[in-house]
Amino acid sequence: MATKPRRDKQARIVDAALELSAERGWAAITLDDIAVAAKLDADEVYRLTPTKSAILNAFVRRTDLAVLEGQSMADDEEAEASTHDRLFDVLMRRFEVLLPDRTALGALCRDLPRDPVSLVAAVPQAHCSFARMLEAAGVSTKGLRGLARIHAIAAVWLATQRTWFGDDGEDMARTMAVLDRNLRRMEESAGLVLGLRHTARSSES
Numbered sequence: 001m002a003t004k005p006r007r008d009k010q011a012r013i014v015d016a017a018l019e020l021s022a023e024r025g026w027a028a029i030t031l032d033d034i035a036v037a038a039k040l041d042a043d044e045v046y047r048l049t050p051t052k053s054a055i056l057n058a059f060v061r062r063t064d065l066a067v068l069e070g071q072s073m074a075d076d077e078e079a080e081a082s083t084h085d086r087l088f089d090v091l092m093r094r095f096e097v098l099l100p101d102r103t104a105l106g107a108l109c110r111d112l113p114r115d116p117v118s119l120v121a122a123v124p125q126a127h128c129s130f131a132r133m134l135e136a137a138g139v140s141t142k143g144l145r146g147l148a149r150i151h152a153i154a155a156v157w158l159a160t161q162r163t164w165f166g167d168d169g170e171d172m173a174r175t176m177a178v179l180d181r182n183l184r185r186m187e188e189s190a191g192l193v194l195g196l197r198h199t200a201r202s203s204e205s
Helices: 003-024 031-038 042-048 052-078 083-114 116-136 143-165 173-194
Strands: none
Touching (some): 003 031, 031 042, 052 116, 083 116, 083 173, 116 143
């Protein structure tokens, strides 16, 4: 019974941190600031999320869950889709999930290089997150080839994210076009090595 209230409080912490990041920048806020914004005692915030890196990791995990929840509902429709199309759908779903927090994420991306502790701590979580996105698209992340796939899809995401930050269209048409192009470039340059050509779901190992 204690799990849900804990999650609710953690969600408040994450939401407060994102709101403050959008207003002031990630580097400028402290856990005490976040506690005030979340209307929680500082010691409770420190207990649930002892560092800003922990808050960032909680946000990434929450995003992953939202994307995977949407993916589970789309699996039947995408069973016969190509690898390209499944990756495209998963990554676009992630952009859609993150849309309400785009301003905060922009501030976060600008400030992370000035917060090396958060930056270093974010790398393993990002690795796990992109692995989950690949697995959600039916692409294996096992072994050295799997590691290369994770790095490749992370590069596609980061290259597309620049366009997404400035895409004000309701249908995110610019983002979709750039994501499609970046995925195709990755497939053309390293698709055979990575096994990310338009292969059937059952053969992606």
